Each structure stands twice: as C-alpha cells, then as structure tokens.
Amino acid sequence: MRGGIRKRAGALLLALALCLGLIGCAGSGETVLTIGVYAGSYWDTPNGDCYQILDHAIALFEAEHPGVRVEYVSGIPTDAYSEWLAEQILKGTEPDLYFVLPEDFDLLVSSGALANLDGRMAADPAFDPSLYYEPCLRSGQANGSQYALPHESVPTIMFVNKTLLEENGIQMPGNDWTWDEFYDICDQVTNVDSRQFGVYDYTWLNALYSNGASLFDQDGRSCYLADERVQQAVQFAKKLNDLNGGYTVTARDFDVGRVAFRPFLYSEYRAYQPYPWRVKKYSSFEWDCISMPAGPSGSNVSELYTMMLGVSARTKHETLAWELCKLLSMDESVQKELYTYSHGISPLPAIAEDSEMLSLLHQDVPEGSGFSPEVIHDIMSSAVVVPRFDAYNQAMIMAESAVQESADGGTTGQSRMLTAQREINIFLNKS
Amino acid sequence: MKNEKELSTIAVVMFALNFSIILFYSLICVATTFRLCQSFSAYDFLSSVRQVPRYPWQMPVQSLSLYALLCAVSVLKNLRPTERFPLRVAICVAEIALCMGIIASLDFYYSGIALLVLADLVHYVRNGKMRLCFIVVLSLLFAFGRYEIVAHSTGRIAFTAYLSYYDQTAQGWFTGLESLMVCCNILLFVLFMILLFTGQKEENARIRKLNEQLNQANDQLRDYAVNMERMTEMRERNRLAREIHDTLGHTLTGIIMGADAGLALFDAAPEESKKRIQVVAQSARDGLTDVRRSIKALRPDALERSSLAEALEGLVENFHLTTSAEIDYSQEAGPLEFAADEEDTLYRVVQEGMTNAVRHGHADRIAIRLTRAGDVVTVSVRDNGSGSGKTEEGFGLRHMRERLDMLGGSFTYGNLSKEAADGYTGFFITVDLPVRSGKGE
Numbered sequence: 001m002r003g004g005i006r007k008r009a010g011a012l013l014l015a016l017a018l019c020l021g022l023i024g025c026a027g028s029g030e031t032v033l034t035i036g037v038y039a040g041s042y043w044d045t046p047n048g049d050c051y052q053i054l055d056h057a058i059a060l061f062e063a064e065h066p067g068v069r070v071e072y073v074s075g076i077p078t079d080a081y082s083e084w085l086a087e088q089i090l091k092g093t094e095p096d097l098y099f100v101l102p103e104d105f106d107l108l109v110s111s112g113a114l115a116n117l118d119g120r121m122a123a124d125p126a127f128d129p130s131l132y133y134e135p136c137l138r139s140g141q142a143n144g145s146q147y148a149l150p151h152e153s154v155p156t157i158m159f160v161n162k163t164l165l166e167e168n169g170i171q172m173p174g175n176d177w178t179w180d181e182f183y184d185i186c187d188q189v190t191n192v193d194s195r196q197f198g199v200y201d202y203t204w205l206n207a208l209y210s211n212g213a214s215l216f217d218q219d220g221r222s223c224y225l226a227d228e229r230v231q232q233a234v235q236f237a238k239k240l241n242d243l244n245g246g247y248t249v250t251a252r253d254f255d256v257g258r259v260a261f262r263p264f265l266y267s268e269y270r271a272y273q274p275y276p277w278r279v280k281k282y283s284s285f286e287w288d289c290i291s292m293p294a295g296p297s298g299s300n301v302s303e304l305y306t307m308m309l310g311v312s313a314r315t316k317h318e319t320l321a322w323e324l325c326k327l328l329s330m331d332e333s334v335q336k337e338l339y340t341y342s343h344g345i346s347p348l349p350a351i352a353e354d355s356e357m358l359s360l361l362h363q364d365v366p367e368g369s370g371f372s373p374e375v376i377h378d379i380m381s382s383a384v385v386v387p388r389f390d391a392y393n394q395a396m397i398m399a400e401s402a403v404q405e406s407a408d409g410g411t412t413g414q415s416r417m418l419t420a421q422r423e424i425n426i427f428l429n430k431s
Numbered sequence: 432m433k434n435e436k437e438l439s440t441i442a443v444v445m446f447a448l449n450f451s452i453i454l455f456y457s458l459i460c461v462a463t464t465f466r467l468c469q470s471f472s473a474y475d476f477l478s479s480v481r482q483v484p485r486y487p488w489q490m491p492v493q494s495l496s497l498y499a500l501l502c503a504v505s506v507l508k509n510l511r512p513t514e515r516f517p518l519r520v521a522i523c524v525a526e527i528a529l530c531m532g533i534i535a536s537l538d539f540y541y542s543g544i545a546l547l548v549l550a551d552l553v554h555y556v557r558n559g560k561m562r563l564c565f566i567v568v569l570s571l572l573f574a575f576g577r578y579e580i581v582a583h584s585t586g587r588i589a590f591t592a593y594l595s596y597y598d599q600t601a602q603g604w605f606t607g608l609e610s611l612m613v614c615c616n617i618l619l620f621v622l623f624m625i626l627l628f629t630g631q632k633e634e635n636a637r638i639r640k641l642n643e644q645l646n647q648a649n650d651q652l653r654d655y656a657v658n659m660e661r662m663t664e665m666r667e668r669n670r671l672a673r674e675i676h677d678t679l680g681h682t683l684t685g686i687i688m689g690a691d692a693g694l695a696l697f698d699a700a701p702e703e704s705k706k707r708i709q710v711v712a713q714s715a716r717d718g719l720t721d722v723r724r725s726i727k728a729l730r731p732d733a734l735e736r737s738s739l740a741e742a743l744e745g746l747v748e749n750f751h752l753t754t755s756a757e758i759d760y761s762q763e764a765g766p767l768e769f770a771a772d773e774e775d776t777l778y779r780v781v782q783e784g785m786t787n788a789v790r791h792g793h794a795d796r797i798a799i800r801l802t803r804a805g806d807v808v809t810v811s812v813r814d815n816g817s818g819s820g821k822t823e824e825g826f827g828l829r830h831m832r833e834r835l836d837m838l839g840g841s842f843t844y845g846n847l848s849k850e851a852a853d854g855y856t857g858f859f860i861t862v863d864l865p866v867r868s869g870k871g872e
Binding site: 082083086087089090092107111112113313314390 | 464465467468471473474476477478480481482483484487488489586
C-alpha cells in the first residue's frame, strides 16, 4: 500500500518536472526583452510622436537579434514615469532596461536597481567612451562607476529677445560674452517705468556654474557656499536684481517681449523655433539663443540635463539589455532621429555637431542662427553636471534660504554664508 | 516521560503559532507592496528605503516552503525514530539549517523560529554535549538573527518601513499583534522547557529511589548469605561432632572395653584374651573404615560426582567463567585415576594455585600443566600476575604443604623471571606427588 503511494508520488513528481521542462523549452523559443519608456517629452515640450525613435531602434535590434522580441508599455506620462518605475521595482516586474530620468538616477543607483556597466563597457570592443561628450557620460556615473548611458542631453542656454535689443540699438552679444557685457546690456535695456527689463529667471545658481564654481562636491558630502566664486555669483545675481528697482519680473513680461534675456533649456529653443510653434509661443518678437555669460573665474558654461538608459540589476537578459541600451545610446541612425522626433542634443559629438543636421534645423530661422557646430561643441563639452544626491533637495533649500537672508541682510552676508555652509556640511554628513 | 503528552501539545501549538507569525510577516510585506503601488506611493517608499526589495513572491514562498520542510523533518523524526547516531546528528543539523533559511528568508524580521527548533531539539537530543552545542548555536541564532543586528547593513528593507505606510492606528494594531505573537512564542518556549526539565527531574528522582531500594535488597542478601554460611559451618561442625561421636567414639569405646577385657583375661585365660584382642583389632579396622567413610563424605562435591579429570576441567572452566582469567590447561599425565586423598590433594592444589594467582597476583593468564614421570605426578601452576613480595607462607600454602607432607609429596613455589618469553612472569607453584599404584586401598 505504502509502496504504491510512493510510486504514485514519484510518477507525479516526474510528470511535474516534465511539464516544467516543456514550459521552459517552449519559453526559450522567443526571448522577450522589456524596456521602460515614458510617453511625451521629458523636456516639457510638445512631442508628436514620442515612440518613433524607440520603434526604429527596436526594429533595428530585432533584425539584428532574431528570436528576440522587444516590448514596452506605452502611454506612461513623463510625470508618472518615476512612480511607475518604482512600482515595477517593488513588484519585481521592472523592465530589463529602462530610461532613467536625471532626477531618478541617484535613487536608482543607491537602491541597487541599476546594473553596474563598467564590466560590460570594458569587455565590449564595440563600445568606445570617447565617442561621447564627457559630461553626458559623466551624468550616468556614480561612485566612480557607470550605471547608465546617455540617450539625449539638454543644456541650459540663454534666450535673447532680438527685437528688444534692436529697438535699444544694442548688438546681439556673441557666444563668448561675459558677465560684464551681460550686466551692461541689462543696465541699458532696463527701464522700470516703461516695464522693460534686462533679465528674467536668472538666479545665483545659473551664475555660479558659469563662474567655475559648484555648490556641492560630487558625492554630496561638502558644500561650498562660502566659496569666493559662489559669493561672486550671489553678488552678481543680486546686482542684476537690483536693476529692477524692486519690481519682480514675471514670465509674462518675457512672453510679451518686455525682457531681453531668459535662461532656458535647449529643448525649448528646439521646440519653439520651428515655424508653427514659433508663431504660437513667442510671436511678438524675434528671438535666438546663445550660451550663458561667463563669470570672472569661469567660462560660458551651463547646466546639463541628460536622459539616460540603464540596465536593470535583476534582468535575466543582461547581454541583450546591454546591446539594446548601447544601440539607443550609440547608434548613429538612432541618435540622428533625435533631431526629428525629440528636442535634445545627441550625446555623440559626431551627430550633435553634424553641420548638415544643424542647417536642416536652422532653415526655419530667417536670419541664420548663432549655433554653429563649434558653439555646440563648447557648450556640450564644458557643461556642468549638477550632482544629484540623497539630500540634494533639502541642502538646496538650506542654501537658498541662506542666500536669501544674506541678500536681505547686506554686509553680514559673508559670516551668514559661513554659518550656513557649516550647517549644511553637518546636515550632509549626517544624512 | 510523564508529561510527554503536554509537551507534544505545546510543540504543536508552537508550530501553529510560528506558522501564523511567518504568514503575518509575509502577508504584511506582500500586501503593503501592492497597496503602495495602488496608492502611487511606490516612489516615496523607494526613496525612503533606498533599496530594491526582493521579488514580492519570494518571502512567502521561500519562508513557507522551508517551514513546511522543517515541520516535515520534525514530524518524521518522531514518527520513525532512529538510533543511528550520524542520522540523528544529520536531522538536528538539517533542522538548524532550515531554521537559518527561514530567518534569512524573512529578512531577519523574526528569529523566534530558533526557539521552536531549540525546544524541538532539546527534547530530541539526549547526548549532553551535543545538546549544549545546539543550545548555544540556536540561542545565538535567536539573539543575533535580528534585522537590527544582521540585516541592517546588508540591504534588506526594515519591517518598520513597510509598517510606516499605514496610519498610526493600523501601525499600532500590527505592532501589537506582532509583539503578542512573538511573546506568546517565547512564553510557550519557556513553558515547554519548564515541563521538560521538571519531567526529567522527576524521572531522575524515581530512578534514584529505585536504586536505593535495590542497594538495600543487596545488603540484605549479603547478610543473608553470611548467616547462611555461618549456619552451614555450624551444621557441618555438628555433623562432624556427631560423626566422630558415632563412629570414633563408639569404636574407641568398644576398643577400650575390649582391650581392658583382654588385659583382664590375659593371665587367666590367654585364649579368651586373644579372642578379645582379635575382636578389638576387627573393631579398630571397622572403625577405620567408618572414619574413611566419614572423610569421604567431606570430599569436594565435584570429585564425589565425577572423575578427577572431569572435575579439573569443570574447575578450570568455572574459574575462567567467574574470573574471566585466561587459563591454559594442559593435562599430559595420562589417565587420572588415583586414590581419593591423592585426587583430593591434586584438586586442591590446582584450585588453590588458581585462586592465589588471581587473588594475590591479579593475573589474567594462568598456565596449568599436569605431567607424570613414573609414579610421580607433577602439577605446575604459573601466572602472569605481579608475583609475591612476601616470603612467608600464607594459610593456603601451609595447608597445601601439610596435605603433601602427609602423602610424601614435595612442593616448591616462587616468583617467575620477569623476562619469561611466554609471558608468564608472575608466580609459580610446582607440586610433585608420588602416587600409590591402583585405586584406593
């Protein structure tokens, strides 16, 4: 009796193993690779066909890798993408590779969700880090290792109201302009009575990057608030603000053509420059973009935001995921499509500085554009990747309130900064 | 054991309770994960724990399947008990390994499983050293298998992180339930241990009492034996006295009276006197026969029942059995058919020699050899004992010498050489006994 039960149990186990084996075999017929992607544009610009680049890359990839099917969930809006990704990670269903928003990068690295790509990069002969702009690649690094590859980048640039400058008889500044020129122009343009101003939304943070300074070190352990270059930036921003005689300039002032300058993301320039958009948003004046003005200790440097691609640390198809990641990041035909279907700059100099592409881009601008391949090269290779770490937001609030206080307090500013710097350092080292 | 039933009841309750605890932790973690996702708090959760959690199915599947295995091992080891030591150790080690697996698969939220396994094993293992070893290992597991100690830096998510998703009331309920169950587990463990040890103590006391009774009975038996011996001795003495009185007394009285009558008649009637003295002589002869018969009655039982050869073999065999000394007995003296007194002497020599070897020399090997050259039978007894430090004869040897003197035999003894090749380095006795040809007289 007992022997009979054992035999039956054995047979049952065997059948079960067979079933599992069959399922395994059937499953291995086609490999499904999943990729996480958001809908629309991360850069807050209208984007008609957001999956075009991805679909093209997937077609290329599937042709290259027969038996592999790439899938993605469509329709996740950009602002819900981080939450969606976090949910997938909690449920353990995250895609094999996914787009990494700049603000999520630190969290994804420190929680161990992203695979370290150092080994892959070193072992893959087709991968060459020198093909990238260094700051773009650096965006995907943490703790000295590469965790994500850049897909597209967007630097901060300066919008210029050409019409307003012409009205005031001022020449369009060059791409190598300085704080002094910037201040002079603002000074000339500003006329508080007729609601005419030099600049909108230019803060001490914009100023400090172009003054060669940085507020925090790369791993977020120390703050340089009392650094002289930071102080210069704070002073300069205050000086510019003082020109407005107490009036708070608004976005609307700029939109109606009453402000000469406004720092903007490159993507805005790209999105609104082509004909239909240009009419819609800034139709009352002619405008163009130039790089940020250089401070006394810095150069025409701007902040860089980079959309990246990372491989999940738990993927079962790491090689395939890496291949697709590389394709989206490095393949020239894929990257070229950024010009058509997105508003960023390719992290690859070969594409970003392609003059044919640039002239295509600028054919809508009546009087030609200030963006030559050289300018793009300068902006991209010197751009600053703002360190994003755990306590970044809180530390930033502390720094901003200290700057605000010192701006209000006048001469006691320096000691207030030192105190604040000490407090922030303590905070950073505690968190 | 007396409270075996209570113990197994507590064990079953503990197994059930631990199952609920595992289920509790698994459910909270899985349910919270999905609730977090439903309420769009996944990103906040991830930013606060900064750690990719394990796959949600992992904790319940791993911990419950390992727990099922643990239960199976525990039940099987009681259903089909084994006495094979390696197997028993393997079972215990398997239980401890499963316990570790469960604690790890629960992300170290709960280490009370170690108490369950500890109770189970302490009951199962009787070997003191091994039991102590398991107690130490499992206590360490219980004390240190905690999230706060082990997993804090290994990138596991704290249970409190999951709890913090809920509002204060729910958190209170959950932590209350958690500590209630954990406390119950500890209390059950303590109860189990108390019952187990009091049960063992009672058993020990019972055994001690039985032992005392046994010792008492033994003492009584010994006293009884001593009394018995004394009584036997007394009876024997009485028998001898009666025998002497009945035979010798009677005969001697007759002889004296006959001799007196002979003397009185010697001059008056020499013929009559001669007759009388003849009667006295006959009476003396009859008396001697009577004495012989009496002495025969005192012979060793063995010789009374069987031949000397058989008696000696029996003696050697018995001695080997009772003392476990190894005895090399070789009989090369041909047929052993001698007069009763000679047989008695030979028997006593062998008996005394063996007894001395074991009693005084503490030997465990004895060689006995019987040879015959003409009318002289030689008995040699050698042993591997410590020999004798004394030179004077003890009672046994003196007695032996007296017996031999009576029969005209000779007798040597002493220590053997310490370098003897055959290993007999103790004491030796050699007896030469001239035998009268024929049996008896």
